[in-house]
Amino acid sequence: MPGGARAKVDRAVGRRERLLADLPRTDAVRLVNGEADGLGGITVDLLGPALLVERHRRGADAEAVVDALATRFGDRVPVFLKERWSRDRAALSGRQVRGEPCPTEIVARELGLAFSVSLCDGEHVGLFLDSRPARRRVREMAGGRRVLSLFSYRGGFGASAAAGGARSTTNVDNKRSALEIARRNYELNGLPSDTRSFLRDDAVRFAARAAKGRGRYDLVVLDPPPRFRRPGKGMFRIREGYPGLAARCLPLVAPGGHLLAGICAAGVTVAEHRDMMIEAIRAACVGAVVEDEVGPGEDFPAAQDRPAARYVLVRRGYS
Numbered sequence: 042m043p044g045g046a047r048a049k050v051d052r053a054v055g056r057r058e059r060l061l062a063d064l065p066r067t068d069a070v071r072l073v074n075g076e077a078d079g080l081g082g083i084t085v086d087l088l089g090p091a092l093l094v095e096r097h098r099r100g101a102d103a104e105a106v107v108d109a110l111a112t113r114f115g116d117r118v119p120v121f122l123k124e125r126w127s128r129d130r131a132a133l134s135g136r137q138v139r140g141e142p143c144p145t146e147i148v149a150r151e152l153g154l155a156f157s158v159s160l161c162d163g164e165h166v167g168l169f170l171d172s173r174p175a176r177r178r179v180r181e182m183a184g185g186r187r188v189l190s191l192f193s194y195r196g197g198f199g200a201s202a203a204a205g206g207a208r209s210t211t212n213v214d215n216k217r218s219a220l221e222i223a224r225r226n227y228e229l230n231g232l233p234s235d236t237r238s239f240l241r242d243d244a245v246r247f248a249a250r251a252a253k254g255r256g257r258y259d260l261v262v263l264d265p266p267p268r269f270r271r272p273g274k275g276m277f278r279i280r281e282g283y284p285g286l287a288a289r290c291l292p293l294v295a296p297g298g299h300l301l302a303g304i305c306a307a308g309v310t311v312a313e314h315r316d317m318m319i320e321a322i323r324a325a326c327v328g329a330v331v332e333d334e335v336g337p338g339e340d341f342p343a344a345q346d347r348p349a350a351r352y353v354l355v356r357r358g359y360s
Contacts, residue, residue, distance in 0.1 A: 046080070046105035047112055053078035053085075054113060057340050061087075069149040069156070070340050071170050073106070077344035080106060084347065086170060088158050089149040091119040093135070093166065097346070098126050111139055119143035121160045135161040148229065152177060154204055155229040156197065157222050167195045167222060171337035171349040172264070175303060178335050178354070179262060180205035182299065186259035189213070189293065191244040196223025198262045203232040211258075213240045213247050215272075243271060248289045257295035263287060264303040264350075279306045287321035291329060296359040299332070305350040311336075318353045328358035 053073045054061070060070050073085035075097070082101030086093045092110055096103040107120055116139070123135035137143060137160075145161040149168060156168045179188070179198050183205035190198040193212035200223070203210045212223050220239045227234050240247070244265070265286065268278045277286075287302050294300050302321075304314050315331060322329045337349040 046102065047109040049079040050085070050106060050109040050113055053080070060338070060340055065150060066153050067151050069151050069158075069168060069170055072340070074341055075344040075347040077342040077347070081346055085110065086166075088160065088166065089147045091121060091143050091147060091160060093121045093123065093160060095123045095125045107139055117141050125164065134163055152180070154200060155226070156200070157195070157225050157229065168197060169350060171305070171341045172197065172303065173338050175301065175335045175350065175352045176201040179260065179301065182260055183207040186298075187257075187295075188260045188262070189258040190262045190264070191248060191290065192263070192265045193223060194219050196220075196226050196239070198264065199223065199238070200226045200230060200232055202260070203227065203234070204230060209237065210234070211237050211240060213242050213244050215241060215243050217241055245271060245277075245286060245289065248293060252289065252292040257298070258293055259295050259298040261290055261293050261298070261300045262303070263290050263300060267306040279304060279309065284317045284320040284324060287318060288324040291321065291325035291327050291355070291357065294357045296357060298357055300329075300355040300357070301335070301352050302355065303350055303352040305348055307348045311351060314351060315353055318355060322355065329355050330358070332356040
């Protein structure tokens with residue numbers, strides 16, 4: 042098995058040669074994506090100076106993968122392990138298992154932008170690598186636009202928009218800690234912000250309230266987690282609630298503007314996501330069309346055991 046893991050890791054890294062050629066401009070890359078790379082239940086991410094191995098199901102041979110990474114990259118490279126299947130907070134948050142001592146709070150780069158990454162702080166590290174193509178699209182579209190990011194988390198979309206020359210960026214999330222790191226990400230890149238850039242609020246409630254006002258945005262990014270608990274409203278689940286949520290966001294888009302609506306949920310196909318957006322357009326009673334789709338990067342080959350973020354770009358008409 043160890044020999045098999047080495048061969049699979051080598052092949053997987055080899056498939057990412059084009060992306061890895063962009064180092065150090067981009068040093069946040071998925072190196073192993075579960076069963077798509079022959080290592081079901083395991084993912085490996087390059088994050089700045091470190092490698093992060095995540096075991097998504099009990100019994101997956103993460104130790105063999107750690108050994109293979111040490112062989113491929115050298116014993117000095119820091120390797121961290123998260124037990125994503127576990128309910129134990131410490132195991133879920135992760136620990137360093139190989140290499141030279143490394144801070145758990147590091148900076149990784151994506152297309153030249155710096156982002157704060159937490160290697161051992163809960164389930165997620167703070168930068169969803171499968172959304173890189175969508176962040177790139179936002180950066181390309183943002184020039185001179187008013188940009189709103191709902192469920193902004195640590196401000197990846199907002200920072201990308203600001204780097205692309207947005208007229209203004211507004212990040213809305215209900216977690217103070219996430220917004221604090223979003224602010225830090227702006228500061229790391231010398232990006233402009235003001236009192237409207239980081240708003241702590243329930244994103245659904247914000248969208249409903251903003252739709253009643255006159256303020257509109259040229260680009261709205263909707264990127265909710267697969268499920269989340271709303272204050273006093275119970276659990277929100279994507280399959281049941283997504284079309285209605287997207288319909289709430291469409292009135293926030295200025296005529297001629299765009300809504301970039303993301304989803305990352307097991308079992309929801311590309312076609313189903315597109316159908317959800319068509320349903321949302323009808324429910325919102327606004328003139329709009331599905332213009333494009335943005336999938337994950339080439340470092341995320343399709344894998345049944347690992348859902349990846351996908352986005353639908355909707356353009357609102359002028360009538």
